[in-house]
Amino acid sequence: MKEWNLLLKKEWKKVSVIVLAALLLAVSIIGQGYLFVTIVDRVFVEGGGLSAVLVPLTLLLGVLWIRTGVSTAIARTGVRLASRAKRMMRERLLHKISGASVGESGQVEAGRRVSVFMDAVEETDSYFSGYVPQVIQSLIVPLFLFVTIAVIHLNSAFIILATSPFIPLFYIIIGMKTKEKSEEKVEEMNELSGKFLDILQGLTTLKLFRKAKAQKETIETSSLRFRDATMEVLKTAFVSSLMLELISMLSIGLIALEIALQLIIFENMNFFTAFFILILAPEFYNYLKQLGFAFHTGRTSMGAASKVFEEINKPEDGMQWGEKELSLSCPPHIVLRDATHRYGEDGFYTGPVSVDLTPGKNLAIAGRTGSGKSTLLHLISGLMPVKEGTIEVEEEDLHEYREDEWMNHVSYISQDPYIFSGTLKENIIIGAGGRSSPEEVETALRKAGLYELTQRLEDGMNTPLGEGGRGLSGGEKQRLALARAFLKDPYIVLLDEPTTGLDLETERILSESLTELSQHATMITVAHRLHTIREADEILFLEDGRVAGQGTHEELFGTVDEYRRMTTASQGVEVQ
Numbered sequence: 001m002k003e004w005n006l007l008l009k010k011e012w013k014k015v016s017v018i019v020l021a022a023l024l025l026a027v028s029i030i031g032q033g034y035l036f037v038t039i040v041d042r043v044f045v046e047g048g049g050l051s052a053v054l055v056p057l058t059l060l061l062g063v064l065w066i067r068t069g070v071s072t073a074i075a076r077t078g079v080r081l082a083s084r085a086k087r088m089m090r091e092r093l094l095h096k097i098s099g100a101s102v103g104e105s106g107q108v109e110a111g112r113r114v115s116v117f118m119d120a121v122e123e124t125d126s127y128f129s130g131y132v133p134q135v136i137q138s139l140i141v142p143l144f145l146f147v148t149i150a151v152i153h154l155n156s157a158f159i160i161l162a163t164s165p166f167i168p169l170f171y172i173i174i175g176m177k178t179k180e181k182s183e184e185k186v187e188e189m190n191e192l193s194g195k196f197l198d199i200l201q202g203l204t205t206l207k208l209f210r211k212a213k214a215q216k217e218t219i220e221t222s223s224l225r226f227r228d229a230t231m232e233v234l235k236t237a238f239v240s241s242l243m244l245e246l247i248s249m250l251s252i253g254l255i256a257l258e259i260a261l262q263l264i265i266f267e268n269m270n271f272f273t274a275f276f277i278l279i280l281a282p283e284f285y286n287y288l289k290q291l292g293f294a295f296h297t298g299r300t301s302m303g304a305a306s307k308v309f310e311e312i313n314k315p316e317d318g319m320q321w322g323e324k325e326l327s328l329s330c331p332p333h334i335v336l337r338d339a340t341h342r343y344g345e346d347g348f349y350t351g352p353v354s355v356d357l358t359p360g361k362n363l364a365i366a367g368r369t370g371s372g373k374s375t376l377l378h379l380i381s382g383l384m385p386v387k388e389g390t391i392e393v394e395e396e397d398l399h400e401y402r403e404d405e406w407m408n409h410v411s412y413i414s415q416d417p418y419i420f421s422g423t424l425k426e427n428i429i430i431g432a433g434g435r436s437s438p439e440e441v442e443t444a445l446r447k448a449g450l451y452e453l454t455q456r457l458e459d460g461m462n463t464p465l466g467e468g469g470r471g472l473s474g475g476e477k478q479r480l481a482l483a484r485a486f487l488k489d490p491y492i493v494l495l496d497e498p499t500t501g502l503d504l505e506t507e508r509i510l511s512e513s514l515t516e517l518s519q520h521a522t523m524i525t526v527a528h529r530l531h532t533i534r535e536a537d538e539i540l541f542l543e544d545g546r547v548a549g550q551g552t553h554e555e556l557f558g559t560v561d562e563y564r565r566m567t568t569a570s571q572g573v574e575v576q
């Protein structure tokens with residue numbers, strides 16, 4: 001838990017506030033006990049009236065006020081500490097997730113990641129808001145109380161010394177078990193979230209294959225396992241609190257017995273001293289007990305935190321960007337030199353690919369399904385790092401540039417453009433980094449063929465889309481992606497051509513838009529339609545990740561058998 005300690009060091013001011021408050025708390029507890037005993041002694045033993053206790057009574061009210069104020073200050077500082085810690089963890093997780101390559105950050109394990117991001121981070125709250133302040137209080141307050149008791153009556157101090165180690169010893173044993181159980185619980189919760197999200201996303205498919213019922217059972221099993229793991233954690237919590245109560249009750253009983261013997265049998269102690277010890281001793285054990293409870297919650301949080309830091313510290317294989325600026329006034333010169341990629345340790349291998357893209361060139365990447373076309377497009381876009389070889393932009397390695405400098409010039413129109421939860425306008429202006437005038441937005445909408453749709457919608461540009469909003473058809477999503485591209489006015493357009501048949505109108509708009517965009521941009525297209533392949537200046541034909549041919553349509557048609565077979569087959573099915 002190096003990271004936690006680092007965070008506590010960074011937040012030393014808040015920790016110091018808690019330490020100071022705990023010191024004040026210890027003094028106020030002793031003062032409160034002293035004043036209370038004084039009042040009782042004066043009224044019941046000495047038979048004094050109101051005037052005899054007026055001063056201690058007023059002081060007692062003051063001390064009670066300080067004690068309440070100090071406890072509130074500790075609690076509030078703890079909450080602030082927790083919120084800083086959670087923010088730090090979420091920032092690092094977000095950085096990790098956004099820095100991950102497309103292969104990692106796609107749909108893979110989305111549910112598990114959401115669960116870590118939301119729930120596991122939330123579970124760490126009690127470590128900072130409860131455990132840390134309690135540890136500080138339970139180190140300072142009992143120490144002060146012990147010294148006071150030792151000064152007043154040494155025998156009671158000896159009993160405390162003999163019995164109190166059982167409490168920390170007990171919760172260390174329990175705590176170890178709890179951390180294990182809590183890690184199990186977080187694991188079960190992540191699995192449940194993952195399965196739930198998977199099923200939710202694939203509900204239509206599951207219904208069509210009549211598998212929804214079977215999946216319901218999977219969710220049920222998973223949620224029962226989560227319940228059992230939670231119950232295990234709660235069981236250890238109940239057992240530990242029962243044992244802690246028992247130990248402290250027995251210890252206080254022993255002290256009371258010894259005091260009674262001194263007071264009644266040996267008569268060598270006065271009422272004031274006896275009562276004062278009997279007020280301080282429960283406070284002593286109370287703080288040790290609270291540490292025990294906090295320890296239990298703290299261990300639960302640690303279980304969650306180790307999952308969070310496991311995620312944060314997973315080895316990165318995302319793109320590492322540099323600091324160079326990339327100011328362009330025309331499409332850049334892009335060169336791939338023996339660029340390769342591999343998914344995981346022994347996953348699909350793509351490359352080596354070498355291609356020289358003079359500015360404004362139109363490159364088509366073709367090949368059968370699963371041949372590595374999208375992978376290559378992701379490499380060129382900088383969404384995935386190359387394993388070997390280089391991608392050079394303007395004679396400089398792509399990863400030497402700042403990420404935003406490169407992305408500012410790139411538009412990526414995928415097969416299934418992502419719609420964010422937000423209004424239609426917000427979804428479009430994201431293309432220009434959120435800055436664009438209403439006129440520019442309207443022009444982009446017109447060019448992309450979306451203007452009519454916005455006129456039809458009741459709330460026009462302010463219609464909510466995505467989660468909680470309206471859905472869009474496949475063709476509308478493509479047009480939205482085009483509108484984003486028009487607003488961005490990029491020098492590099494990456495297109496993963498839709499495989500699903502678009503309606504004729506969207507096809508026409510897509511084709512016209514791309515022609516317009518390509519006039520001042522380098523186009524790199526994962527091409528599925530023969531028409532797009534034939535139009536390209538250069539074609540990269542992939543087979544099982546390897547470059548099986550490179551050149552114009554005529555050159556490949558004459559030399560690469562597989563290319564000839566594929567294009568001849570698509571000629572038969574394509575309307576051109």
Ligand SMILES: Nc1ncnc2c1ncn2[C@@H]1O[C@H](COP(=O)(O)OP(=O)(O)OP(=O)(O)O)[C@@H](O)[C@H]1O
Pocket residue numbers: 102103104343344347348367368369370371372373374375376
């Ligand atoms: N995240 C991933 N992790 C591991 N393997 C992957 C991942 N994404 C894709 N692959 C594998 O890499 C290979 C190439 O995939 P890619 O998506 O690049 O093919 P493609 O030519 O674009 O296919 P299509 O035309 O069907 O879209 C496939 O065998 C695929 O199973």
